[in-house]
Amino acid sequence: MVGTLRPDPVxxxxxxxARDAARSRVYWTVDQSDDRQLAGQAQAGDxxxxxxxxxxxxxxxxxxxxxxxxxxxxxxxxxxxxxxxAWEGLKGFRGAASFKTWLxxxxxxxxxxxxxxxxxxxxxxxxxxAARRDxxxxxxxxxVRSECIGRALAGLPADQRSALVLSIYEELSHEEIAQAMGxxxxxxxxLLYRARIxxxxxxxxxxxxxxx
Amino acid sequence: MKCDKxxxxxxxxxxxxxxxxxxxxxxxxxxxxxxxxxxxxxxxFLRRDGxxxxxxxxxxxxxxxxxxxxxxxxxxxxxxxAVARLTALGLVAAGIWLGVALGRxxxxxxxSLPERMAQLGVDLPNGEDK
Numbered sequence: 300m301v302g303t304l305r306p307d308p309v310x311x312x313x314x315x316x317a318r319d320a321a322r323s324r325v326y327w328t329v330d331q332s333d334d335r336q337l338a339g340q341a342q343a344g345d346x347x348x349x350x351x352x353x354x355x356x357x358x359x360x361x362x363x364x365x366x367x368x369x370x371x372x373x374x375x376x377x378x379x380x381x382x383x384x385a386w387e388g389l390k391g392f393r394g395a396a397s398f399k400t401w402l403x404x405x406x407x408x409x410x411x412x413x414x415x416x417x418x419x420x421x422x423x424x425x426x427x428x429a430a431r432r433d434x435x436x437x438x439x440x441x442x443v444r445s446e447c448i449g450r451a452l453a454g455l456p457a458d459q460r461s462a463l464v465l466s467i468y469e470e471l472s473h474e475e476i477a478q479a480m481g482x483x484x485x486x487x488x489x490l491l492y493r494a495r496i497x498x499x500x501x502x503x504x505x506x507x508x509x510x511x
Numbered sequence: 512m513k514c515d516k517x518x519x520x521x522x523x524x525x526x527x528x529x530x531x532x533x534x535x536x537x538x539x540x541x542x543x544x545x546x547x548x549x550x551x552x553x554x555x556f557l558r559r560d561g562x563x564x565x566x567x568x569x570x571x572x573x574x575x576x577x578x579x580x581x582x583x584x585x586x587x588x589x590x591x592x593a594v595a596r597l598t599a600l601g602l603v604a605a606g607i608w609l610g611v612a613l614g615r616x617x618x619x620x621x622x623s624l625p626e627r628m629a630q631l632g633v634d635l636p637n638g639e640d641k
Binding site: 346349350353354357358361362365366371374375378379382383386441444445448451452463467468473487488489491492495496498499502511 | 519550566570
């Protein structure tokens with residue numbers, strides 16, 4: 300059975316500032332009981348049911364992974380690996396958490412493992428990015444902003460980065476983040492607080508240099 | 512209440528009574544007020560980052576990979592893989608147990624040397640059979 304996608308009424312009620320950001324995004328919610336039904340069918344070997352789950356969630360997982368690792372090739376590869384692992388491990392999905400949270404957990408484990416194994420990355424350039432020829436000012440500003448955000452996130456340890464992305468961009472509750480990361484709610488609270496403090500320092504330095 | 516704890520309580524879920532204490536602390540602490548306002552502003556700034564573009568082919572690529580692995584002969588792939596692994600593990604354990612049991616059966620029960628010699632009817636030199 301295929302569920303219906305509909306605009307999320309919660310997003311529509313978002314605060315003014317959040318609504319501005321929401322204009323550039325599309326929010327969708329999917330009936331979770333429907334997800335469980337599809338997952339149940341997939342557990343019985345129904346590939347079409349799993350195909351539907353992939354169709355629903357691959358974009359969400361890709362965005363999460365891209366924001367965490369800031370590399371499209373890595374994000375693609377890890378998204379694929381997440382769904383392969385999900386298919387392999389479907390028997391382990393008991394429905395205690397939502398299917399979406401379960402997927403986030405698989406992706407988070409993959410991502411944290413990979414980021415922890417990676418050599419310390421080259422620091423992003425500290426220089427002001429140069430405007431490209433004929434680049435509109437707004438586009439240039441957006442690029443600079445994106446670089447500053449990338450630098451703020453890249454400076455965080457993998458677990459703090461994942462928690463912050465899940466909170467700010469994926470808009471998961473602390474409880475859902477705790478499930479996705481396999482940690483207690485108090486531990487997630489601490490992770491998020493430390494991540495926000497570290498991101499604030501990085502952004503403050505960019506502000507001092509007039510980048511943002 | 513210390514500043515750090517108050518700030519943390521106000522940025523995450525917490526017990527209502529603790530949040531109230533934290534609010535009171537922040538209301539009377541200029542530095543905490545500035546810090547919590549800055550944290551909220553920074554979160555808003557981060558939120559303004561554009562949404563990454565999802566490659567249009569990604570869903571198809573994922574399903575192609577799963578179909579390909581599923582079609583491959585050899586190790587079972589799919590939701591039944593965990594069951595298959597457990598079964599294989601069980602078979603290996605049963606094989607080892609059987610091997611050990613058969614080995615013991617061939618050599619007979621563990622006996623001391625005098626017992627074994629007595630069973631075979633061999634007389635031991637004086638003093639050695641005690």
